[in-house]
Amino acid sequence: MAVPCVRVSVEDGEATRRRLADDDLVDDAHEITGEAGDLYIPVTDADAVPDDLSVVDFDAPERRTQTNPADLLGYEPTYERLGDVVIVDEDDPERARDIADALVESDVRAETVVDRASKIKGETRVRDWDVLVGDSTEAVHREYGHEFAVDIAEVYFSPRLATERHRVVEQVSEGERAFDMFAGVGPYAVPMASAGAEVVATDINETAIEYLRENAARNGVADRITAVAGDVREVAEDYEGWADRVVMNLPHTASDFLDTAVELAGDDCVLHLYDIQHEDDPFGPAERAIRDAAEPEYDVTIETRREVRSYAPHELNVVVDARLTRR
Numbered sequence: 001m002a003v004p005c006v007r008v009s010v011e012d013g014e015a016t017r018r019r020l021a022d023d024d025l026v027d028d029a030h031e032i033t034g035e036a037g038d039l040y041i042p043v044t045d046a047d048a049v050p051d052d053l054s055v056v057d058f059d060a061p062e063r064r065t066q067t068n069p070a071d072l073l074g075y076e077p078t079y080e081r082l083g084d085v086v087i088v089d090e091d092d093p094e095r096a097r098d099i100a101d102a103l104v105e106s107d108v109r110a111e112t113v114v115d116r117a118s119k120i121k122g123e124t125r126v127r128d129w130d131v132l133v134g135d136s137t138e139a140v141h142r143e144y145g146h147e148f149a150v151d152i153a154e155v156y157f158s159p160r161l162a163t164e165r166h167r168v169v170e171q172v173s174e175g176e177r178a179f180d181m182f183a184g185v186g187p188y189a190v191p192m193a194s195a196g197a198e199v200v201a202t203d204i205n206e207t208a209i210e211y212l213r214e215n216a217a218r219n220g221v222a223d224r225i226t227a228v229a230g231d232v233r234e235v236a237e238d239y240e241g242w243a244d245r246v247v248m249n250l251p252h253t254a255s256d257f258l259d260t261a262v263e264l265a266g267d268d269c270v271l272h273l274y275d276i277q278h279e280d281d282p283f284g285p286a287e288r289a290i291r292d293a294a295e296p297e298y299d300v301t302i303e304t305r306r307e308v309r310s311y312a313p314h315e316l317n318v319v320v321d322a323r324l325t326r327r
């Protein structure tokens, strides 16, 4: 629908808009539109426009106002995003459905909305999902300049570990040999390869390894990553004494794999061991387990103790970086 607009040359556009705005004459309900070298600035009152400006009727599109899910719900919903997949985490299915509807109606980009339907479970650490909107649980997630394709119904992935993964990747130097024991779709392996490492990555979930290979290619590092599907305890037999760095991101259970990590370690090797422990002694169990597995063959130096995030009331997800130096 045509509305009254001031027509000015593009060069005079901003100065004119400011003049009109100072007099409260800019019509915010319609877009300022450019056409054939002129700008059309919608105005609220054509008669009040100063005489030196020309007012014409112009078909300026209506301006879309931003709508947030909170405007529709009356409260701020909690959700996280993995590419176009939006993840909510609600115990009450009705509340989850309300949030999903509000996400779709608002200006949030949400092709798919899913709700956590179980805890992570089993060897592959995958959880069940209720798909509330859309039909695909596959997403392309961007993290520190890398792209990761992932199907969250098939493979474990958490965007919450991005900062921690980046911390590890920043320690990687050109030419080093890094072994990722529980690699998932490659959020450690791929950036470590980008940082110049030669990487071997294993996962017991074959679908994870398929995605990892796709992600290595997507990020231009396929030639520096060897991705092997299988139990790391078996795969490690081919890489004895090979690694300068070993990533052990299987909280709860990684300590059970320390003998394998020591088998992989070269003469000087950094282990990144993730664990979940009570807040009273979050690092002690991991440190003792590393010493039990590596001493006396290696000297063990604890280089970092870090809280990654809180996991449950009084329980912390932590990481210990330990340097093993052969005696």
Ligand SMILES: C[S@@+](CC[C@H](N)C(=O)[O-])C[C@H]1O[C@@H](n2cnc3c(N)ncnc32)[C@H](O)[C@@H]1O
Pocket: 123, 124, 125, 156, 157, 158, 161, 181, 182, 183, 184, 185, 186, 187, 188, 202, 203, 204, 205, 208, 230, 231, 232, 233, 249, 250, 251
């Ligand atoms: C917590 S996920 C971590 C994935 C990845 N590091 C990340 O940050 O997204 C642990 C992974 O270890 C894999 N896994 C479990 N047991 C394994 C084993 N014995 N050998 C190799 N991979 C294993 C699971 O399939 C899962 O993908």
